[in-house]
Amino acid sequence: MTRSFDIVVVGAGPAGIAAACAAAEQGRRVALLDDNPAPGGQIWRGPSTAHRDAVSRAKERWLHRLQQNPAITSLHGCRVFDVPGDGLLAAEQNGQRVDLRYSKVVLATGARELFLPFPGWTLPGVYGAGGLQAMVKAGLPVRDQRVVVAGSGPLLLAVAAYLRETGARVSAVCEQASWRSLLRFGASIAHTSRLWQAAGYRWRTRGTPFHAGCWPVAAHGGKTLESVTLSNGTRQWTVPCDLLACGFHLVPNTELASLLGCTLQQGFVTVDALQQTLIANVFCAGEPTGIGGLELSLAEGEVAGLAAAGAIRAAQARIPRRDRLRAFAAQLAVTFALRQELHSLSKADTIVCRCEDVTWRTVSQYTGWRAAKLQTRCGMGPCQGRICGSALNFLLEWSPDSVRPPIFPVSIASLAGPTASAPAELSAIQEN
Amino acid sequence: MAARDAIVIGAGIVGAACAAELAHAGLRVTLLEQAQPGTDATAAGMGHIVVMDDSPAQLALTHLSRQLWDNLAPSLPDTVEFDRCGTLWIAQDEEEMAEVHRKHATYGAAGVETEILDAAGLHAAEPNLAAGLAGGLLVPGDAVLYPPVAARFLVERAVASSAKFLADTPVASAQNHTVTLRDGSSLHADVIVNAAGASAGQLTPGLPIRKRKGHLVITDRYPGFCRHQLIELGYLKSAHSVSADSVAFNLQPRRTGQMLLGSSRQYTDESSAVDGRIVQAMIERAEHYAPGIGALSALRIWTGFRAATPDKLPLIGPSLADASVWLATGHEGLGITTSLATARLLADQLLGRPSPIAAEPYLPARFENAQKTGAHD
Numbered sequence A: 001m002t003r004s005f006d007i008v009v010v011g012a013g014p015a016g017i018a019a020a021c022a023a024a025e026q027g028r029r030v031a032l033l034d035d036n037p038a039p040g041g042q043i044w045r046g047p048s049t050a051h052r053d054a055v056s057r058a059k060e061r062w063l064h065r066l067q068q069n070p071a072i073t074s075l076h077g078c079r080v081f082d083v084p085g086d087g088l089l090a091a092e093q094n095g096q097r098v099d100l101r102y103s104k105v106v107l108a109t110g111a112r113e114l115f116l117p118f119p120g121w122t123l124p125g126v127y128g129a130g131g132l133q134a135m136v137k138a139g140l141p142v143r144d145q146r147v148v149v150a151g152s153g154p155l156l157l158a159v160a161a162y163l164r165e166t167g168a169r170v171s172a173v174c175e176q177a178s179w180r181s182l183l184r185f186g187a188s189i190a191h192t193s194r195l196w197q198a199a200g201y202r203w204r205t206r207g208t209p210f211h212a213g214c215w216p217v218a219a220h221g222g223k224t225l226e227s228v229t230l231s232n233g234t235r236q237w238t239v240p241c242d243l244l245a246c247g248f249h250l251v252p253n254t255e256l257a258s259l260l261g262c263t264l265q266q267g268f269v270t271v272d273a274l275q276q277t278l279i280a281n282v283f284c285a286g287e288p289t290g291i292g293g294l295e296l297s298l299a300e301g302e303v304a305g306l307a308a309a310g311a312i313r314a315a316q317a318r319i320p321r322r323d324r325l326r327a328f329a330a331q332l333a334v335t336f337a338l339r340q341e342l343h344s345l346s347k348a349d350t351i352v353c354r355c356e357d358v359t360w361r362t363v364s365q366y367t368g369w370r371a372a373k374l375q376t377r378c379g380m381g382p383c384q385g386r387i388c389g390s391a392l393n394f395l396l397e398w399s400p401d402s403v404r405p406p407i408f409p410v411s412i413a414s415l416a417g418p419t420a421s422a423p424a425e426l427s428a429i430q431e432n
Numbered sequence B: 001m002a003a004r005d006a007i008v009i010g011a012g013i014v015g016a017a018c019a020a021e022l023a024h025a026g027l028r029v030t031l032l033e034q035a036q037p038g039t040d041a042t043a044a045g046m047g048h049i050v051v052m053d054d055s056p057a058q059l060a061l062t063h064l065s066r067q068l069w070d071n072l073a074p075s076l077p078d079t080v081e082f083d084r085c086g087t088l089w090i091a092q093d094e095e096e097m098a099e100v101h102r103k104h105a106t107y108g109a110a111g112v113e114t115e116i117l118d119a120a121g122l123h124a125a126e127p128n129l130a131a132g133l134a135g136g137l138l139v140p141g142d143a144v145l146y147p148p149v150a151a152r153f154l155v156e157r158a159v160a161s162s163a164k165f166l167a168d169t170p171v172a173s174a175q176n177h178t179v180t181l182r183d184g185s186s187l188h189a190d191v192i193v194n195a196a197g198a199s200a201g202q203l204t205p206g207l208p209i210r211k212r213k214g215h216l217v218i219t220d221r222y223p224g225f226c227r228h229q230l231i232e233l234g235y236l237k238s239a240h241s242v243s244a245d246s247v248a249f250n251l252q253p254r255r256t257g258q259m260l261l262g263s264s265r266q267y268t269d270e271s272s273a274v275d276g277r278i279v280q281a282m283i284e285r286a287e288h289y290a291p292g293i294g295a296l297s298a299l300r301i302w303t304g305f306r307a308a309t310p311d312k313l314p315l316i317g318p319s320l321a322d323a324s325v326w327l328a329t330g331h332e333g334l335g336i337t338t339s340l341a342t343a344r345l346l347a348d349q350l351l352g353r354p355s356p357i358a359a360e361p362y363l364p365a366r367f368e369n370a371q372k373t374g375a376h377d
């Protein structure tokens, strides 16, 4: 099946929702597609908690704006895996292939967590920080469970606050960035609502020790997690826990942008003032252009949606605000830059590639990603190297391989095409 | 005069095998690779070690190669994933069954064991094949391995026999006993072996080699979905006609439980990009033979280039213009298989040793006339 739209928005997180609404409000026919069962992306995933803060208010406002607009077709559980031709995306929805034809496309594919392998990180009970939050939103009970939240980035406090509200006993929050970076950051955002948001999270996690300049070096346990060893560079100590929520900030999902031929700089998609990439008719908004959080994703999404709809004046009017938010994103990158010590987190026996069980000893013998992949199968499993590739990009500074379709695993039937091809076409290729 | 030292250019499976064989024979060998071992066509290949009988010379070369792989098998590390799963040639109809019988006779005459399966036998051997197929030919001695690791293993063997291996070392030119590296430095040797695969013609101009593109799809793990390497017999017709694009059903069970689906052949397309039209045709062909395959999850698609010669046989021996430059290239879709026999024939010629099979059909000199008139295409 092939469906045609003026504008196709890939990713229904804040950036995608804002882009879809802005474009549809200009009279365009828009498709908004996402591989999750409902719109919201990472931050607005699942039902709202009892706590009503700025985030949940923004969520309600935007979801309402989205749902009441009849010009937007929302396609859920729908994942783009290929670019079969000009102005065309191939997606899989409920096991069926759907092709989407567009005049303009907005990529709002968001980000994923960065995981760094350390001894014990594959034990049951060790999750990503946002990952554990998502599991809890999906129904994993955590009441009275002892949780350590560790890694890096503003997400840690948000996750800790959420876990506390759902009944978990958060015994520590460990941020690898130093107090010095955090205080400088605090000063730089003192005039914004951000500081209040951070303070709010901190208030909601009061009673939980917050360690800066601290990171996990090992997780221990027999069958499941029992404790985690933390380090501050001079001292190590072990904390008993049932769950470890650990992520080292975010890496952008740029595979689709790469497949479309967009230029990347230092891992992020290059865009102009109107969020347009260097490829005609392809726009990009949210985390793939730079990790900046909710408000920046919304602002970029609006600019992209308006620009894609041809409402250039309206888009331009939103540029100054977006640029102020971008300055904040730049601060984030500096503040939460990963420290040197994390390069030695992985030990010889630590599994780096979980899909293919490849250890650090095996993979670190090689001089680059391609040879390592071919010789060890590292990154060749179902996650297609999203986890280990990002880790090795940091740990060994290996640049990623070229992106090939399918960018997600997909059934062979879907790979074959939207509909059975004309027999004539096959016989032209088939000789016998 | 027998050669004392050699420079081998290219650490694909062919160059690696040549370096290992020559070093083992006592030559001082330097193996030069512009990237890392086995990262070009060798990384793209299916790794099917297969006896093929498109011509008597092809049968002789592939059969010898399979024997050499068998000899090597006990020394191969587990990571090479050598698996003697056998080949199953599939016949759709009575016409193709006739081909099964012909093949059975030809292989038998050459001493290659085969077994004819009727429709029921085929179904018992491979329950996921479509109903209504006529039968097949089982070649139990054929095998599958994982080529990039096999290439690396051969490089390590060469190094263990005192060869020198330089990775990330591109060669700019090779003539008259002298190899010039892209950094400007040069090396000298009695012989230079050009094993640069599909790029060999850049170092030795005028080779009758064309790039023939292929696509493969690999799935997640479905152990037992098929048990033998499956090939449709129509493959013979499509793979070996030298002109148009073609696809044929070719399914390989990897030892990991993954299924590797092939294959396509195209001359016209020199870009490494995945061509959706070809992938689609390949899958439709596969669904015709293995109807359940559509439900398997595909992880990756890749492409690679075979170095094809007009008569589908490799170039093994001295080049025409320069007696110091020897060729080991042009292996089309069989270089994983024929790498070991190539190395053997090359070393035998260089050292003046007798060979188990005649070397003439593979000598580059067979194209002399064609090359002079430029008529080989």
Ligand SMILES: Cc1cc2nc3c(=O)[nH]c(=O)nc-3n(C[C@H](O)[C@H](O)[C@H](O)COP(=O)(O)OP(=O)(O)OC[C@H]3O[C@@H](n4cnc5c(N)ncnc54)[C@H](O)[C@@H]3O)c2cc1C
Binding pocket: A010, A011, A012, A013, A014, A015, A016, A033, A034, A035, A036, A040, A041, A042, A043, A044, A078, A079, A080, A081, A108, A109, A110, A111, A112, A113, A129, A130, A131, A133, A134, A155, A158, A159, A250, A253, A256, A285, A286, A287, A288, A292, A293, A294, A297
């Ligand atoms: C696991 C996780 C949890 C987070 N939790 C919080 C939090 O609690 N609080 C907070 O302040 N920030 C959180 N963040 C940060 C958050 O991502 C950003 O602040 C904000 O949500 C970014 O919005 P976005 O629209 O750019 O991207 P996202 O919200 O990431 O939305 C992108 C969407 O695109 C979808 N997508 C990607 N590729 C495709 C494709 N090919 N086909 C179809 N769909 C696709 C993704 O599944 C996703 O739903 C979290 C991040 C992560 C990774």
Ligand SMILES: Cc1cc2nc3c(=O)[nH]c(=O)nc-3n(C[C@H](O)[C@H](O)[C@H](O)COP(=O)(O)OP(=O)(O)OC[C@H]3O[C@@H](n4cnc5c(N)ncnc54)[C@H](O)[C@@H]3O)c2cc1C
Binding pocket: B009, B010, B011, B012, B013, B014, B015, B016, B032, B033, B034, B035, B036, B037, B038, B039, B040, B041, B042, B043, B044, B045, B046, B047, B048, B049, B050, B169, B170, B171, B172, B195, B196, B197, B198, B199, B200, B203, B213, B214, B215, B216, B262, B263, B303, B304, B305, B306, B307, B328, B329, B330, B331, B332, B333, B334, B335, B336, B337, B338
């Ligand atoms: C889709 C596909 C499926 C296949 N399936 C099979 C199969 O099942 N069984 C089988 O037997 N065969 C198969 N083949 C064929 C097989 O892969 C090739 O014949 C074989 O890999 C050729 O090996 P090679 O060493 O000659 O070439 P390559 O592996 O390409 O090696 C050449 C090497 O030379 C290097 N090089 C090139 N130029 C220079 C230079 N100037 N300086 C230094 N180094 C240089 C390259 O980097 C490369 O590493 C398949 C091929 C394809 C494309």
